[in-house]
Amino acid sequence: MNYRSDIRNIAIIAHVDHGKTTLVDAMLKQSKVFRDNQKVGELIMDQNALEREKGITIMAKNTAVVYRGVKINIIDTPGHADFSGEVERVISMADGCLLLVDSIEGPMPQTKFVLRQALEKGLRPIVVINKIDRPNSRIAEVLRLTEDLFLELATRADQLDYKVLYTSATEGIAVNELGIKGKDITPLFELILEAVPPPQIQSGPFQMLVSNLDYDSHKGKIAIGRIWRGKVAAHDPVVCVSADGSLSHYEISEVLTYLGLKRLEIAEAEAGDIVAVTGIERVSIGDTIASPDRPEALPRIEVGEPTVEMTFGVNTSPFAGREGRFSTTRQLRERLYRELETNLSLRVQDTNSPDTFLVKGRGELHLAILIETMRREGYEFEVSRPEAITKVVDGKLLEPVEALRLDTKNECVGVLTEMLSKRQAQLTDMRNNGDDNVRLEFHIPTKGLIGFRSAFLTATHGEGIMNTTFLGYEAWRGNIVSTRSGVLVASEQGIAATYGLNNVQGRGLTFVEPGTLVYEGMIVGMNSRPQDIAINVCKEKKKTNVRSSTSDIAIKLTPPVQLSLEQAIDFINRDELVEVTPENIRLRKKLLTQAQRLRDISFARRATK
Ligand SMILES: Nc1nc2c(ncn2[C@@H]2O[C@H](COP(=O)(O)OP(=O)(O)OP(=O)(O)O)[C@@H](O)[C@H]2O)c(=O)[nH]1
Ligand SMILES: [Mg+2]
Numbered sequence: 001m002n003y004r005s006d007i008r009n010i011a012i013i014a015h016v017d018h019g020k021t022t023l024v025d026a027m028l029k030q031s032k033v034f035r036d037n038q039k040v041g042e043l044i045m046d047q048n049a050l051e052r053e054k055g056i057t058i059m060a061k062n063t064a065v066v067y068r069g070v071k072i073n074i075i076d077t078p079g080h081a082d083f084s085g086e087v088e089r090v091i092s093m094a095d096g097c098l099l100l101v102d103s104i105e106g107p108m109p110q111t112k113f114v115l116r117q118a119l120e121k122g123l124r125p126i127v128v129i130n131k132i133d134r135p136n137s138r139i140a141e142v143l144r145l146t147e148d149l150f151l152e153l154a155t156r157a158d159q160l161d162y163k164v165l166y167t168s169a170t171e172g173i174a175v176n177e178l179g180i181k182g183k184d185i186t187p188l189f190e191l192i193l194e195a196v197p198p199p200q201i202q203s204g205p206f207q208m209l210v211s212n213l214d215y216d217s218h219k220g221k222i223a224i225g226r227i228w229r230g231k232v233a234a235h236d237p238v239v240c241v242s243a244d245g246s247l248s249h250y251e252i253s254e255v256l257t258y259l260g261l262k263r264l265e266i267a268e269a270e271a272g273d274i275v276a277v278t279g280i281e282r283v284s285i286g287d288t289i290a291s292p293d294r295p296e297a298l299p300r301i302e303v304g305e306p307t308v309e310m311t312f313g314v315n316t317s318p319f320a321g322r323e324g325r326f327s328t329t330r331q332l333r334e335r336l337y338r339e340l341e342t343n344l345s346l347r348v349q350d351t352n353s354p355d356t357f358l359v360k361g362r363g364e365l366h367l368a369i370l371i372e373t374m375r376r377e378g379y380e381f382e383v384s385r386p387e388a389i390t391k392v393v394d395g396k397l398l399e400p401v402e403a404l405r406l407d408t409k410n411e412c413v414g415v416l417t418e419m420l421s422k423r424q425a426q427l428t429d430m431r432n433n434g435d436d437n438v439r440l441e442f443h444i445p446t447k448g449l450i451g452f453r454s455a456f457l458t459a460t461h462g463e464g465i466m467n468t469t470f471l472g473y474e475a476w477r478g479n480i481v482s483t484r485s486g487v488l489v490a491s492e493q494g495i496a497a498t499y500g501l502n503n504v505q506g507r508g509l510t511f512v513e514p515g516t517l518v519y520e521g522m523i524v525g526m527n528s529r530p531q532d533i534a535i536n537v538c539k540e541k542k543k544t545n546v547r548s549s550t551s552d553i554a555i556k557l558t559p560p561v562q563l564s565l566e567q568a569i570d571f572i573n574r575d576e577l578v579e580v581t582p583e584n585i586r587l588r589k590k591l592l593t594q595a596q597r598l599r600d601i602s603f604a605r606r607a608t609k
Contacts, residue, residue, distance in 0.1 A: 003198045004272040009073045009226065010196055011091050013118060014100035015108035015467075016079035019130040021045050021057055022169035023100065023188075024076050029172060030185045031065035033260025044261065045076045050372060056080055058369055060090040062212065062224060062274060064258035067189040073258065073274040081110050081468055082363035085303040085345025089285065090211050091117055092301065093226040093274055096124040096196030098188075099146075103129050103137035103166075106145045109405055109469040116153050125162050126195050128188070132178075133168040139178060163195045199226075199272030205291035206230035206238065208275075209298040210283055213342050219254065219278040222263075223289060226274050228298060230291060233268040239295040240280050241288040247295055253279030284341050303345045306360035307400040307446050307470060310367055310569070311384040312336060313356040315579060317588060318493060318519040323581035324380025329355050332381055335374060346370070360389060363468075364450065368566045371580055375565075380581035382588075385572045388446035390476060397476040400446040403428075406456070408464040410436050415459050423448030424477050445477055451484070451570045482573060486532040488525035489589055490518040494538030501537050502555045510560045511587065512537070521592025523576065526561075534594045563587070575600075 012020040021043045034040050043052070051058050057078040064073045075094055077087045091097070097118045101107055118125055127146055129139055143164065154160050165188060167174045173182035176191075212224040232238070236252045256263040256276040269275045280289060286300040314320075314329050321327050326335070336348045336357055347360040361367040364386050371383060390399045404425065406416060410432075417427065417440070425444035432438055449468060456466055488504050490496075498514045501524075510525040518524060524537050563571060568578045568585050575597075579586040591597045 002201050002203070004201055004270070005198050006069065007071050007073065007199055007272050008096065008192055008196045009075075009094045009199055009272075009274060010192060011075040011077060011087075011094040011097045011118070011123065012100065013077055013087060013091070013097050013114035014079050014130075015102070015105070015110040015114075016056060016081075018079060018100045018102040018105070018108075018111075019167075019169040020079060020098075020100055021076055023098070023128070023130065023167065024063065024074060026167075026169050026172040026185045027065055027072075027074065027188070028063065028260055030189075031067065031260070033065060033262075049376070050369060058083055058086075060086040060212070062090075062258055063260060064274070065260065068193070070193055071257075071273070072189070072192055075274075077114070079110055079114075080365065081113070081470070082361070082366040082369075084110075084113060084470075085343075085362055085366075087114055087117060088303040089301055089344050091121050091123065092209070093211050094123055095199055096126065096192070098128045098192075099125045100128045100130045101142055101146050103131045103139050103142055104134055106138070106142040107149045109403060109467045111146075112149055112153070113469055115149060119153055119155065119159055124195065124197055125159075126191060127162050127164045128167055128174075129164065130167045130169050132166045132175075133171055133173075139166070163191055165191055201271035202229040203271070204229050205294040206232045206236065207288060207290045207294070207296065207298065208232065208277070209301070210285055210287045210289060211301065213283070213285055214276070216278075221281060221283060222256070222276045222278050223280050223283045223287075224274070224276045225289075227269060227271045229271050231268055231270045232275070232277065234265075237292055238280070238289050239292050240283050241290060241295055241297040242282075242284065243286060243300065245297070248282060249292065250280045252277050285344055301344065304362070304470065305389075306345055306347055306362055306366075307389055307402075308363055308367065308386045308450070309358055309360040309389050310386040311351065311356050312359050312371075313353070313382045313384075313577075315380045315382050315581070316355075317382070317522075317579045317586065318592075319517070319579075319581075319586075320380070323583045325378035325582070327380045332379065333357060335377075335379060339370060343370070362470075364453070364566065364569065368569060371569070372565055375580050375582055378582055380579075382577045382579045383569060384577055385574055386450050386569060388450065391473065393473070398473040399476045401443055401471045401474045402446055402449060402468045403471050404442040404444050404449065405467045406440045406442075406464055407433075407466075408438055408440065408460050410438055412460050412464065413438055413440065416440065416456070419452075419455060419459065420444065420448070422483060423452060423480055443471065445474075448480055454567050454570050484571070484573060486527035486530050487523045487576070487587075487589075488527050489532055489534045489594075490520060490522045490524050490538075491534040491536045491594065492538060493519045496524065496537045497540050498555050498557060499541045500535075500539040501557055503539070504535055504537055505558060507533065507535070510557070511563060513560050514557070519588075519592070521589045523587035523589065532589075532597075 060077045174185045174188040175182040207229040208225045208227045210223045210225045214222040239247045288297040345362045349358040425442040429441035496516045504525045508526045508528040
């Protein structure tokens with residue numbers, strides 16, 4: 001077996017927000033891949049609009065820098081548990097990884113998940129304790145906890161023999177030992193060269209595993225992956241081996257290599273490198289591109305199963321077709337199935353109803369990001385409440401169960417444990433981390449987590465931190481009784497008026513402001529009691545001959561509660577939908593008229609569930 005000493009392939013893995021993308025910034029900036037006057041800002045790799053808005057990485061991405069003549073291929077990954085599929089998808093391209101651990105938070109649930117993945121794939125880890133600039137960092141303890149994690153997860157003795165580095169990604173500083181004053185990120189580059197094994201290469205006919213796809217309006221589909229065997233050059237004939245084993249013949253148009261944020265055309269690339277190739281029209285992630293001489297498939301990428309599902313349907317509200325550019329069944333179906341090419345842990349299924357599709361993902365956020373992306377592209381549609389995906393094994397009904405970790409204040413413990421016991425959670429650990437801070441750990445069925453995030457944020461006044469990790473499937477624990485109160489439903493179509501909304505506010509919270517177009521069956525507020533109430537929000541104050549315009553002005557409405565998309569899908573019950581368009585997010589009853597809802601006998605029964 002030969003090695004390529006001119007390349008290192010590393011993945012950057014960690015729990016959410018521990019500083020992966022910021023560390024990539026530091027590496028890019030120091031490698032001078034930008035022009036001197038180029039303004040690059042922060043979180044350079046998080047280029048997708050939603051990533052920038054939310055400040056999180058959603059998709060794994062490649063970049064590369066050259067240090068002392070060695071090309072370091074870097075893969076930035078997301079840390080949020082809902083995007084774990086992205087980590088699983090790209091991790092096998094690397095030979096080593098930087099496991100980042102926040103110097104205050106220490107190892108968190110997703111740290112464990114990604115380290116396990118990395119060790120299983122045989123990656124050589126380097127531990128990077130990040131954010132050492134933070135005043136109350138507790139580095140010694142974090143190191144000890146990280147060691148415990150390795151002891152728990154390592155399957156071979158040599159995996160315990162990892163190197164440690166200390167960084168401040170925001171300041172662009174890395175040091176090998178604490179107490180040394182660092183000046184730049186050089187020690188990180190040196191350690192990568194020393195501790196990450198150079199890629200092994202096989203000679204022979206070309207073979208590459210496609211781990212990522214991109215699209216360019218001129219070049220068409222771009223297949224990205226690691227070359228495992230042989231060489232590839234522009235105009236080489238190749239074969240693409242797809243999931244069902246079928247072979248299609250193509251000619252490579254271009255071979256591209258990464259440098260900073262750019263992809264540069266090169267004449268030829270060799271085994272061990274991570275490259276992008278164009279010219280393969282029909283290629284999916286997991287396919288092997290190989291020489292026609294030996295078109296053997298590499299093992300396909302395996303990602304974990306989805307745990308949450310919801311339906312996506314054609315918009316059936318009275319306002320359908322008004323706000324979106326794409327609203328037909330065909331357009332919705334094509335878009336959803338197209339998503340499968342890149343979103344590996346997503347599943348899409350047709351249902352009995354031709355206008356409705358079942359979409360399965362790794363969590364509510366995973367699905368919410370897809371909804372938001374489609375809405376921005378101009379799609380309008382309606383989605384149902386997310387449900388945990390159950391399955392039957394040996395005649396037994398099973399459901400997904402997750403570990404839930406909450407960091408909160410002492411005074412919230414009572415409320416939270418009560419809320420969670422109704423959601424069938426079992427307390428597994430409780431620790432006082434000094435002061436007023438408590439860490440609670442639970443095992444909870446996924447169905448009990450649906451709708452919990454917003455309840456948790458309300459209960460902790462937005463200050464608590466919650467994390468979940470998938471544990472596995474366990475026996476079904478029975479239905480959970482919904483504790484959400486009833487809703488206030490518009491009883492007719494029109495424009496919401498101050499007078500009408502004032503009536504609503506007498507009963508609970510409003511979701512719309514005066515001037516909003518509403519339709520019969522649209523949810524305009526939350527009742528403070530368990531029942532749903534239909535209410536005319538378009539009602540104006542009766543005009544009398546006496547001029548009394550001031551009386552209307554005198555009504556002071558409390559500003560409406562504006563639910564974000566994630567809050568909206570978290571909020572609705574089974575007999576409700578969220579209508580999503582590029583311009584609006586509306587909540588509605590599935591059955592729009594009061595008469596229909598009353599007729600639906602099971603409605604009342606379901607609503608109490
Ligand atoms: N003080 C300090 N803050 C840091 C450091 N590194 C990152 N941060 C901050 O931590 C936050 C999260 O950083 P990111 O780089 O987005 O974290 P990430 O690991 O890429 O997050 P995800 O991709 O969403 O999992 C940002 O506000 C950074 O500015 C550091 O060394 N010191
Ligand atoms: Mg990131």
